[in-house]
Amino acid sequence: MDKFRIKGGCRLEGEVVISGAKNAALPILFATLLCEEQVTLHNVPQLKDIGTTCKMLEHLGRELEVQGETVIIKAGKANDFVAPYELVKTMRASIMALGPLVARYGEADVSLPGGCAIGARPVNLHIHGLELMQAKMSVEDGYVKARVDGRLKGARIFMDMVSVTGTENLMMAAALAEGETIIENAAREPEVVDLANFLNCLGADIQGAGSDTIVIKGVERLHSGEYSVLPDRIETGTYLVGAAVTGGRVRCTHTDAKLMESVLAKLEEAGANITTGEDWIELDMQGCELKAVNVKTAPHPAFPTDMQAQFTVLNIVACGTGHVTETIFENRFMHVPELIRMGAEIELEGNTAICKHAEHLSGAQVMATDLRASASLVLAALVAEGETVVDRIYHIDRGYQNIETKFAQLGAKITRFNDRS
Numbered sequence: 001m002d003k004f005r006i007k008g009g010c011r012l013e014g015e016v017v018i019s020g021a022k023n024a025a026l027p028i029l030f031a032t033l034l035c036e037e038q039v040t041l042h043n044v045p046q047l048k049d050i051g052t053t054c055k056m057l058e059h060l061g062r063e064l065e066v067q068g069e070t071v072i073i074k075a076g077k078a079n080d081f082v083a084p085y086e087l088v089k090t091m092r093a094s095i096m097a098l099g100p101l102v103a104r105y106g107e108a109d110v111s112l113p114g115g116c117a118i119g120a121r122p123v124n125l126h127i128h129g130l131e132l133m134q135a136k137m138s139v140e141d142g143y144v145k146a147r148v149d150g151r152l153k154g155a156r157i158f159m160d161m162v163s164v165t166g167t168e169n170l171m172m173a174a175a176l177a178e179g180e181t182i183i184e185n186a187a188r189e190p191e192v193v194d195l196a197n198f199l200n201c202l203g204a205d206i207q208g209a210g211s212d213t214i215v216i217k218g219v220e221r222l223h224s225g226e227y228s229v230l231p232d233r234i235e236t237g238t239y240l241v242g243a244a245v246t247g248g249r250v251r252c253t254h255t256d257a258k259l260m261e262s263v264l265a266k267l268e269e270a271g272a273n274i275t276t277g278e279d280w281i282e283l284d285m286q287g288c289e290l291k292a293v294n295v296k297t298a299p300h301p302a303f304p305t306d307m308q309a310q311f312t313v314l315n316i317v318a319c320g321t322g323h324v325t326e327t328i329f330e331n332r333f334m335h336v337p338e339l340i341r342m343g344a345e346i347e348l349e350g351n352t353a354i355c356k357h358a359e360h361l362s363g364a365q366v367m368a369t370d371l372r373a374s375a376s377l378v379l380a381a382l383v384a385e386g387e388t389v390v391d392r393i394y395h396i397d398r399g400y401q402n403i404e405t406k407f408a409q410l411g412a413k414i415t416r417f418n419d420r421s
């Protein structure tokens, strides 16, 4: 199993190229199941989750050509409608095969994703929305099964909770449904907008993405197209926090400040000097004092849960005390015990982590438990005295392209190894 060895104490300095967004590329790849003509995707990040999704599409019968960050999904039909447990268990986003398969082929069996480290993450909203679109839904033998004779029917769907992949699954299904679908209390994340833009570029008729009401007029078929995935705002935020905690200066390129206003506002509140251009963001911490901030996660445009663990580290390095409140997932503080092993002073009170300034963080052997928790351990290791070994970094490979190369280019002392090397 791969691990990272990180020697702390370096200031990060330089430029880092941001990859395409995992959370946009995943639904877009699943959405290609809706279309039987060739689709070319650019800026697809090279990640484990993307590899799993490509395997899933191939398993379902599609032929793919991957050339670096370009993925070509060749003209052809899906010839299997089962997303098996072996593939789904490694990636919860596989549930997004459900909407496209049932919309295009009238049947889909998708293994129920298991519980994961950050919370139970049920899929009841996905199931209920498809039921409203007249699909016959059942859960049998660990699989969500959807069946419909002919096309799905447009429906008015009120989402009880704001769900990102729930909104995306239903939007994909509605793209080929008969009639109009209105999704209310929809997720407003930029990745939902990117998926809508992609589908519209293939001939779908989706209005309102980015607001809480999305109106989809179903069309009979989608045509071929070419699309470039939007930049990863969470990867961007992670490198900016890296600059902030090490007192450095980092420019993220190929990114977009408009995607991450809440995060940039919190970084400024923490004392960072931020400048932005058309496709870059620079954070300069030189001569600035890092101050703890209070953050509370909530659906977009509020502060993203996927940046919570990184800001926990920011707060333990900063002066003062910062409160980090998680309102989206019930178990997303798995990084806290590991940070405490490195010398952090963090108290957990319900869904709030009270983070005090740590006089001294020291390197330790720590365990990655989920994607962003892993990123936070890498950030803490950059400022800790001595050497940190981060185990189980397969979690980080799900969502950060070449993270050790990118951090090393910025001056970090980080190497990947495994017990055999």
Ligand SMILES: CC(=O)N[C@H]1[C@@H](OP(=O)(O)OP(=O)(O)OC[C@H]2O[C@@H](n3ccc(=O)[nH]c3=O)[C@H](O)[C@@H]2O)O[C@H](CO)[C@@H](O)[C@@H]1O
Binding pocket: 022, 023, 026, 092, 093, 119, 120, 121, 122, 123, 124, 125, 126, 161, 162, 163, 164, 165, 166, 187, 191, 305, 306, 328, 329, 330
């Ligand atoms: C691939 C992808 O895009 N993943 C992102 C997506 O996950 P994902 O789409 O899985 O997260 P959701 O937005 O669905 O989850 C939000 C909340 O709704 C609950 N819920 C969701 C669906 C459902 O049917 N029933 C239900 O109760 C969840 O348990 C959670 O408490 O949004 C999360 C919240 O921004 C991010 O952390 C993930 O990185």
Ligand SMILES: C=C(OP(=O)(O)O)C(=O)O
Binding pocket: 023, 092, 093, 306, 371, 372, 399
């Ligand atoms: C929780 C995340 O992803 P996923 O929904 O794919 O587990 C994440 O990107 O932080």
